[in-house]
Amino acid sequence: xxxxxxxxxxxxxxxxxxxxxxxxxxxxxxxxxxxxxxxxxxxxxxxxxxxxxxxxxxxxxxxxxxxxxxxxxxxxxxxxxxxxxxxxxxxxxxxxxxxxxxxxxxxxxxxxxxxxxxxxxxxxxxxxxxxxxxxxxxxxxxxxxxxxxxxxxxxxxxxxxxxxxxxxxxxxxxxxxxxxxxxxxxxxxxxxxxxxxxxxxxxxxxxxxxxxxxxxxxxxxxxxxxxxxxxxxxxxxxxxxxxxxxxxxxxxxxxxxxxxxxxxxxxxxxxxxxxxxxxxxxxxxxxxxxxxxxxxxxxxxxxxxxxxxxxxxxxxxxxxxxxxxxxxxxxxxxxxxxxxxxxxxxxxxxxxxxxxxxxxxxxxxxxxxxxxxxxxxxxxxxxxxxxxxxxxxxxxxxxxxxxxxxxxxxxxxxxxxxxxxxxxxxxxxxxxxxxxxxxxxxxxxxxxxxxxxxxxxxxxxxxxxxxxxxxxxxxxxxxxxxxxxxxxxxxxxxxxxxxxxxxxxxxxxxxxxxxx
Numbered sequence: 462x463x464x465x466x467x468x469x470x471x472x473x474x475x476x477x478x479x480x481x482x483x484x485x486x487x488x489x490x491x492x493x494x495x496x497x498x499x500x501x502x503x504x505x506x507x508x509x510x511x512x513x514x515x516x517x518x519x520x521x522x523x524x525x526x527x528x529x530x531x532x533x534x535x536x537x538x539x540x541x542x543x544x545x546x547x548x549x550x551x552x553x554x555x556x557x558x559x560x561x562x563x564x565x566x567x568x569x570x571x572x573x574x575x576x577x578x579x580x581x582x583x584x585x586x587x588x589x590x591x592x593x594x595x596x597x598x599x600x601x602x603x604x605x606x607x608x609x610x611x612x613x614x615x616x617x618x619x620x621x622x623x624x625x626x627x628x629x630x631x632x633x634x635x636x637x638x639x640x641x642x643x644x645x646x647x648x649x650x651x652x653x654x655x656x657x658x659x660x661x662x663x664x665x666x667x668x669x670x671x672x673x674x675x676x677x678x679x680x681x682x683x684x685x686x687x688x689x690x691x692x693x694x695x696x697x698x699x700x701x702x703x704x705x706x707x708x709x710x711x712x713x714x715x716x717x718x719x720x721x722x723x724x725x726x727x728x729x730x731x732x733x734x735x736x737x738x739x740x741x742x743x744x745x746x747x748x749x750x751x752x753x754x755x756x757x758x759x760x761x762x763x764x765x766x767x768x769x770x771x772x773x774x775x776x777x778x779x780x781x782x783x784x785x786x787x788x789x790x791x792x793x794x795x796x797x798x799x800x801x802x803x804x805x806x807x808x809x810x811x812x813x814x815x816x817x818x819x820x821x822x823x824x825x826x827x828x829x830x831x832x833x834x835x836x837x838x839x840x841x842x843x844x845x846x847x848x849x850x851x852x853x854x855x856x857x858x859x860x861x862x863x864x865x866x867x868x869x870x871x872x873x874x875x876x877x878x879x880x881x882x883x884x885x886x887x888x889x890x891x892x893x894x895x896x897x898x899x900x901x902x903x904x905x906x907x908x909x910x911x912x913x914x915x916x917x918x919x920x921x922x923x924x925x926x927x928x929x930x931x932x933x934x935x936x937x938x939x940x941x942x943x944x945x946x947x948x949x950x951x952x953x954x955x956x957x958x959x960x961x962x963x964x965x966x967x968x969x970x971x972x973x974x975x976x977x
Contacts, residue, residue, distance in 0.1 A: 465780050466608065469788035474622060477795060480641065481625065481634045494631030494829050495562040495807045496717045503724045505640060507731020510715045512639030514541070514706070514732070515646055515739055516797040516859065520790055521599045523740075524773070525766025527747025529756055531672070531682035533689050534747060537860060538740050540702025544863075545736070549729040552707045555878045555965035557716045557725040563804075564713050564870065565812045570964070571877050571956035572885050575817050580892050582812035584869050585710040587896060589805035590843050592711065592862035596798045597847035602763045603771070603790055616847050619791075620840045623798045627806070628833045635799040636718060642789075642796040647739060649789040653770075654742040656777045657749040668748055675752040682751070694927045698860060701931030705863025708870030711804035749773055802836050809835035849918065861903060864931040868938035869895030876942050878965050881958045883942070886949035891942025898937040902930035 492499065501509065519541075526534030560567040565581040597616045604615030627635065661667045673680045678687055689695040706712055716725045750759060750769040753776050762768040771790065775783035810832035815823040823831070850858065872891045876883040903909065905924035914920050927933075 465784040466787055469784040470608075470791055473788045473792045473795075476641065477622075477638050477792070478625065480637050483634075483637075492562075493633050494832055495803075495811060496632055496714070499718055499720055501636060501718045501724075501728075503719070503727030504731055505636070506715055506719050506724070506728035508643045508735065509636045509639040509718070510712065510728060510732040511735035511739070512641075512643035512646070512796055513712060513715060513800045514736055515643065516596060516793060519739070519743065520646060520650070520793055521603070521767045521770055522595070522765075522859065523743050524747045524750055525759065525763070525769040527744060528750035528754070528759055528769045529766045530688040531676070531678055531751070532685050533687045533695070535744070536685075536689065536695050536698055537702070538743065540699040541706065541863070542733070542737055542740055544703050544706035545729055545733045547704060547707045548712070549726065549733070552713070552874060553716050553725045553729050554722040556713055556874070557719065557722045558965050558967070559878075559961065560713075560717050562714075562717060562811045563808050564710055564874070565808065565816075568873060568877055568888060569816075571958065571961045572888060572954070573956075574885050577885055577888050578812050578816055580889050581870075581873070582808040584892050584896055585808040585812075586805050586839070588708075588710055588862055588866050588870070589801045589808075590839065590846065591865055592709065592859060593798055593801045593839075593843040594847050594850060595858035595862070596794045596801070597843060598851055598858060599767055599790070600794045600798075601847065601851055602765075602767045603787060603794070612851050613848055616844050619794060619798070620844045623795050623802065624836060624840055627799050627802050627836050631829075631832070632714075632718060632803050632807075635796070635803050638792075638799060639796045642792045643735065645789050645792055647735070649786050650739060650742050650746070653746060653774055653777060653782070653786065657745055657773075660749070660753070668745060671752060672748050675748075676756060689928075691927065693932060694929060697927050697932035698929035699931075700935060701864030701867050701929055702860055704867035704871055704931075704935060705860075706866075708866030708868075708874065709863065710808065710866070710870070711801045714804045714807065715800075746770065746773060749777075753777075802839050803832075805839045806832040806835040809839075860929060861908075864929060864934060865896060865899045867895075867931060868899045868934040869893075871935075872939040872942040876946075877956075878961065880946075882946055882955060883958075884946050884949060884953045884955045886953060887942045887944075887946030890945025891938055894941025894945075895934065895938025898941075899930055899934040902927075902934055906930060 523534060523538055526537055556567055559570045563582070564585060565578045568581050569578050597619065600619040601612040601615040604610045604618065605612050669683065672682055676682045681687060685695065689698070719725050719728060747769070750773040754769065754772045759766050759769045759772060762772060771783060771787050774786035810828050814831045815821060815828050869892045872895060873888050876887065876891070902925050907923045907928050909918050910921045910923040912920065912922055
């Protein structure tokens with residue numbers, strides 16, 4: 462156990478605790494806990510969104526994937542970046558104009574139905590747990606490599622540290638931790654990028670030339686097909702990534718932390734530039750890990766390649782840089798996990814507890830207390846599941862969460878705002894068909910079943926041939942919402958569509974949004 466590594470980890474924890482202490486003094490009502498009072502500026506929310514999205518799956522998983530499978534690792538990257546254009550053009554403004562604290566608030570603005578609110582909140586909780594698995598798996602692998610701590614113990618420790626500033630600081634603390642983490646991650650990545658480029662005399666063409674012979678894949682390293690031999694699998698994965706961000710609850714909730722739609726749009730533009738810059742550097746770090754660390758060493762540390770980035774840092778800068786980058790990775794995990802937990806806890810406290818059980822009459826103190834209890838529950842469930850998926854690549858685990866979001870939330874969001882005929886039955890059907898369909902396809906996919914022992918959770922032939930189900934599950938979600946609407950009674954209430962159309966585009970006359 463290196464004293465430098467331990468010191469850097471303790472410094473990161475100290476910084477987050479100081480931010481939490483400061484934020485806890487401002488977290489005195491439900492609004493500040495749920496959405497940081499809706500007062501973040503565009504650049505602040507842009508960095509927070511980037512900090513939220515540049516997760517362990519991006520930093521650890523993507524670098525590892527590119528290092529091991531070359532071009533195919535790129536599939537996990539570009540779709541996620543393009544997804545923010547979908548968010549910018551179709552989702553950010555309507556969500557900010559219609560929502561208050563959660564995605565369910567937006568849907569309920571058109572359909573005043575407890576059933577829809579409950580189903581939407583349940584889906585948000587499910588996606589939050591799914592996405593959180595990627596972060597916890599990365600945490601376990603990181604601690605095992607750096608501190609020689611058992612994987613199971615590592616996951617539990619990260620959960621406990623994260624809970625500290627979620628319970629006391631809420632979204633205010635989470636937002637500032639994410640902003641701080643974004644700066645740290647960009648700085649650390651840029652420093653390694655400069656070191657890597659110096660190895661190639663800052664010649665980008667030379668990098669690509671050397672990669673043709675630097676790995677066991679030889680020339681195939683720069684061509685598609687190393688991992689996704691089935692073209693449909695690559696298309697399916699890309700489809701889930703491009704459309705998934707627009708349905709991720711913890712990303713969507715970030716647009717409720719700003720005062721109006723104009724600031725929400727600005728924050729998306731900031732995040733696109735930040736994430737794009739980060740992803741460009743990640744490509745070359747993946748190449749460098751393959752070239753200088755080697756596939757065998759990377760896989761020895763973690764079979765899924767999740768430790769490629771820290772190993773590259775150690776090779777380039779010794780123990781000091783190794784400790785710094787590992788601490789940044791830890792900050793990344795803490796920030797993202799906190800955002801996910803806050804979103805899930807808000808869905809439970811605001812939607813289930815306050816709006817459904819208490820009929821909207823729970824006090825501010827009761828809501829905050831219930832959110833803190835829900836945070837503990839979500840963390841326990843996620844930790845338990847994470848104990849069984851430690852050998853999966855974290856970037857791929859995150860992509861599955863994105864596919865669930867694209868299949869269940871996105872159809873309902875778009876139909877709520879843009880389809881006059883859409884009704885309550887269609888909304889509920891769309892969410893459930895998208896969620897259950899995706900989970901069912903994943904359960905019988907090669908991620909779960911593989912004839913080679915140790916390659917998946919169970920030994921056996923998969924019934925569904927694709928590792929990513931988006932190409933089938935996303936159309937299923939839209940089809941479920943459509944059929945649920947047209948096959949239900951024509952007399953069923955379709956909500957206040959005309960009012961929603963005006964509010965989603967102008968933000969006018971929306972109670973509780975401009976000053977929540």
